[in-house]
Amino acid sequence: TATLSIPDARRVEQSRMVVRLSPSLAAAMIDALPYLAEYPYGCTEQTLNRFLPSVITQRVLQRMNVDLAKLKEKRNNLNAQEVGDAAERRARWKRFDHSAVFDDELVAEMVTAGVTRLSDMQNGDGGWGWFSGTHEQSGAHTTATVVRGLLIAVQNDVPIVPDVLQRGIAWLEQHQMQELLKLQNADGKVQPYKEHPDNIDALVFHVLILAERHNPAMQQILFDQREHLSTYGKALLAWATHKLGNTEQTNMLRRNLEQFLVEDVENETAFLRGQASWWYWYGSEIEANAIYLKLLAAIDPQGQTAPRVVKYLLNNRKHATYWNSTRDTALVVEAFADYIAASGEMQRTMRAEVFLSGKRLGRIEFTPANLFEVDNTIEIHGSAVPSAEQQLEIRRTGEGNLYWNAYTTNFTLEEEIAPAGLEVKIERRYYHLQPSTKSLQLPGKQANVVDTQQAGFTRTPLEDLQAVPSGELVEVELLVESKNDYEYLLIEDPKAAGLETIETQSGYFSSSGRSIYRELRDRHVG
Incomplete structure (x- = not known):
């Protein structure tokens, strides 16, 4: 069993749920x-x-x-x-x-x-x-x-x-x-x-x-x-x-x-x-x-x-x-x-039945004869996809392993989208950057102490829907958690309303000792 969370606020006609099974x-x-x-x-x-x-x-x-x-x-x-x-x-x-x-x-x-x-x-x-x-x-x-x-x-x-x-x-x-x-x-x-x-x-x-x-x-x-x-x-x-x-x-x-x-x-x-x-x-x-x-x-x-x-x-x-x-x-x-x-x-021969909150969505029978041609996908659309938390249950009759995967696609109308992910998880954070100076005491050439000022920024986390005055600097931070050592990942980060990048030219830049390629688009940064 697994729990699937379907948002209440969504465009119902664009919802889709797919369950794929394999022996x-x-x-x-x-x-x-x-x-x-x-x-x-x-x-x-x-x-x-x-x-x-x-x-x-x-x-x-x-x-x-x-x-x-x-x-x-x-x-x-x-x-x-x-x-x-x-x-x-x-x-x-x-x-x-x-x-x-x-x-x-x-x-x-x-x-x-x-x-x-x-x-x-x-x-x-x-x-x-x-x-x-x-x-x-x-x-x-x-x-x-x-x-x-x-x-x-x-x-x-x-x-x-x-x-x-x-x-x-x-x-x-x-x-x-x-x-x-x-x-x-x-x-x-x-x-x-x-x-x-x-x-x-x-x-x-x-x-x-x-x-x-x-x-x-x-x-x-x-x-x-x-x-x-x-x-x-x-x-x-x-x-x-x-x-x-x-x-x-x-x-x-x-x-x-x-x-x-x-x-x-x-x-x-x-x-x-x-x-x-x-x-x-x-x-x-x-x-x-x-x-x-x-x-x-x-x-x-x-x-x-x-x-x-x-x-x-x-x-x-x-x-x-x-x-x-x-x-x-x-x-x-x-x-x-x-x-x-x-x-x-x-x-092995087995039968798999898929239920969503007690309602049977479909049944698939696997045999050695039909293994490569049986339709091993169960799919529902639109209003057939119910809202709120739903219990997905898969019942197997017969012997052997049964592998399965379930995923949903929704056009959500939620004010705050709930996080989700498995193989790759990405968390995005916004910070309001405000200029600040910090007093430092550094060693001088004559072995004396020199008072100096270091310019920088104060990072203040921004909450969801929080407003920022026009002309202010906002830092976007993406935290990526991966279960595999991927050779590369392509991440598209849509720009929030009213935000524009300071840089104007796409290309490579250095971050944390790595060379990363970044493309600046009208609606997102890739």
Whole structure:
């Protein structure tokens, strides 16, 4: 239940209330696939992630018996927290025209082309470099990424040339042995040596466990010296120890990770705060949380943290339907697929009924067959939206999670508009500025005390509807509270009647050590 406050003084005909429901937020992963398939460049990682996420997602949908041809005409929006018109969002989604996700033959063509290109890009030593080819050097991160992807592809019935995969695994095993020797030489400082394991060691160990190649010595060193690993590295190691059945190490690593878990009860999100700088591969907060979600899907899919991580990842897409890059987008899609399979979110049947102060507004039934086409929105307009405080109640019949979002739009006629917000909250304050001077005693050049006057302003808070004489200065202060680390925010502040800006030119200005762009318009400041 939730309490909604509808103003009495309003233009009733312009009121609108929308309730959107969904049995799975993770199903929104489908929206990222066209971006991956259409990506115009072809380094080693991008070649892999052009086809692998589509294969993973297609297998998930096929196991649910979803009609892929119908899915191409997807009409609903399963991300319940998104507002706005679903048809408009669908039109934006279709700016990528690639339809291979929904076509078995086209997916097969993508797979064949991708696997062939990766085979051709493999270096003579069995590893992969950035673009590979003549004079290219194999790298541990790129090779681990490709081998991991090919192993997952095999799990999803993709035919791979066995020699290509085995040579890649052998390259990683050799790399691991070389790094293990360096670690074992550390005590005596015998060259070559390094003093502690790093995140590449955790990644390679993780991939080799996926390939069923276990090195107990490296496992013990990584676990004993895990303080040298980033959040990302610890998550990789935790997943690997779980795969090995070492519950004690997995539980300890989970406790280590969840020291950095940030949970927001109000908007029901959770994420691991990163420890490393963003420009390192292991400093990617999105990838770290994707691996953490894979871990939760494996060990605690029914807990409350996993769906909150899903919601956090969806909220932090940088480009509407995808994240920062092909790499982190592909990893999130993979993690969502793991969570969907483990939690069974998309395989359950349920009925949701929406009531407003005891009056039923509508009912929606979700089944695996209608998941992507059912109208999951209940909407009322005008006089059907009652005034005053109303109790919104959602009743679920059946099993599984039910995600929902409700919002109202009103043209209020209130003298004082009540504050509201969730993800972003803004408080505006007005101050009457009156010139003033302050007496100061400052040290003089002769070590004496000098009396001086400092000019400034006295700030007097202005109450709602309080009048200010013409020609006086008024300061506008906006206090912004945000639940996410947004790269930018666009804020429009309407001018109060009779107020004009002192500055006349738009542009950048400095405030609190930050450079902020400001546009001065006739009716508002942006």
